[in-house]
Amino acid sequence: MHRLTITRPDDWHLHLRDGDVLGSVLPDTARRFRRAIIMPNLKPPVTTVEAAAEYRERILAALPEEADFEPLMTLYLTEATTPGMIEAAKASGFIHGVKLYPAGATTNAASGVADIRRCYPVFEAMQRVDLPLLVHGEVTDPEVDIFDREAVFIERHLQPLIREFPELRVVLEHTTTESGVEFVESGPENIAATITPQHLLYNRNALFAGGIRPHHYCLPVLKRERHRQTLLRAATSGHPRFFLGTDSAPHPRHAKESACGCAGIYSAHAAIEFYAEAFASVDALDKLEAFASFHGPDFYRLPRNTDSITLERVDWTVPEAVLFGHDPGVPLRAGETVAWQLARY
Numbered sequence: 001m002h003r004l005t006i007t008r009p010d011d012w013h014l015h016l017r018d019g020d021v022l023g024s025v026l027p028d029t030a031r032r033f034r035r036a037i038i039m040p041n042l043k044p045p046v047t048t049v050e051a052a053a054e055y056r057e058r059i060l061a062a063l064p065e066e067a068d069f070e071p072l073m074t075l076y077l078t079e080a081t082t083p084g085m086i087e088a089a090k091a092s093g094f095i096h097g098v099k100l101y102p103a104g105a106t107t108n109a110a111s112g113v114a115d116i117r118r119c120y121p122v123f124e125a126m127q128r129v130d131l132p133l134l135v136h137g138e139v140t141d142p143e144v145d146i147f148d149r150e151a152v153f154i155e156r157h158l159q160p161l162i163r164e165f166p167e168l169r170v171v172l173e174h175t176t177t178e179s180g181v182e183f184v185e186s187g188p189e190n191i192a193a194t195i196t197p198q199h200l201l202y203n204r205n206a207l208f209a210g211g212i213r214p215h216h217y218c219l220p221v222l223k224r225e226r227h228r229q230t231l232l233r234a235a236t237s238g239h240p241r242f243f244l245g246t247d248s249a250p251h252p253r254h255a256k257e258s259a260c261g262c263a264g265i266y267s268a269h270a271a272i273e274f275y276a277e278a279f280a281s282v283d284a285l286d287k288l289e290a291f292a293s294f295h296g297p298d299f300y301r302l303p304r305n306t307d308s309i310t311l312e313r314v315d316w317t318v319p320e321a322v323l324f325g326h327d328p329g330v331p332l333r334a335g336e337t338v339a340w341q342l343a344r345y
C-alpha cells in the first residue's frame with residue numbers, strides 16, 4: 001500500500017507547554033490531528049477550572065489561522081483537589097479528564113499525589129459525574145526497579161482503585177508493558193490505555209545504541225523487545241480500548257543533553273507517520289484508522305471526526321533540530337528518514 005486515507009485522527013495525550021514553545025509546537029499537531037488531550041503539567045500546574053480556561057484560550061490564540069483544532073483540557077490532580085472542583089470541571093464542558101501524576105514520577109510532577117488514597121473522595125466525584133481519570137502509571141518507590149514501575153503501580157494502586165470505583169473511566173496513559181496490556185484486555189469497558197509511537201518503534205536498546213542517547217529517554221522508559229511486541233500486537237488488534245496518544249513532549253536540546261537529562265520525546269512533527277511505520281511493520285495498516293481515529297472518541301464519548309488525512313509511502317529526512325521557542329530541540333528520528341509522509345493538498 002502506497003497511499004492511505006483515514007478519518008482525521010486525534011491525539012489523546014499531548015504536551016504543548018506554554019508561551020513561545022506552545023506557538024512553535026502547536027502547528028505540527030494541528031496539521032495532523034483534529035483534537036488533542038492537553039496535559040496539565042505546566043509550571044505551575046493547571047489545577048483549577050479557571051487556569052484550564054485561560055490555558056485553553058492561549059492555545060486557541062496560538063493556532064495557525066487555517067487550523068481546525070480543538071484542545072481538550074485536563075486538570076492536574078493534587079491532594080488539594082476537591083469534589084466541588086470535579087463538579088465544576090465537568091460542568092465546564094471543555095475539561096475532559098483529570099490527570100494523576102504520582103508525586104515526583106516525571107517532568108513537573110512534584111505537586112502530584114503522594115498518597116493516592118487521599119484522593120478517594122475526588123475519585124468518587126469523578127465516578128459520579130463521569131469524568132475520566134488519566135493515570136501516569138508508575139510507582140516512584142526508589143526500591144522498585146525502573147523497568148518494573150508500571151507493573152508494580154498496576155498491582156499496588158490501580159487494581160485497588162478500580163475495585164473501589166468500578167464505574168470510573170480510567171486511561172492508563174502511555175502503557176509500555178505486557179502488564180499494562182493485560183490490565184486493559186482483562187478489564188471492563190471503562191478501562192483503556194494510550195500507546196506512544198516511541199514505545200511501538202523502539203526498545204530499550206535504543207537508549208544505549210553506541211553510547212547514551214538522551215533523545216530516546218522518556219517516562220515511562222523504553223522497555224525490552226518482548227514488551228514492544230506486545231504493544232504492537234495490542235495496538236494493531238482492533239481492540240477498542242487501545243488508542244493513539246503520542247506523549248509528544250518538547251524539551252530544549254540543552255535540557256536533554258545534560259548530566260541529568262529531562263524525560264520526554266518530541267514526536268509531533270511526524271506523529272501519525274510514525275504510527276503508520278509501526279503498523280506497516282506488522283502489515284496492519286488496515287488497523288491504523290480505528291486505533292488513531294475511532295477508539296479514542298468512542299471512549300471519551302465524543303463524535304468521531306468527519307474529515308480525513310492522506311499518508312503517502314515516501315521517505316523524507318527529519319531535520320537535525322527544530323525550534324522550541326528560542327531554543328533548538330531534537331525531534332524523534334532527527335537526521336534520519338521516516339517512511340511515510342502526510343500528503344499536502
Ligand code: DOR
Pocket residue numbers: 015041106107108136217218219220249250263264265
Ligand atoms: O517523558 C515524559 N515527558 N513523560 C512524562 O510523563 C512527562 C513528559 C514531559 O512533560 O516532558
Ligand code: ZN
Pocket residue numbers: 013015039247249
Ligand atoms: Zn505525558
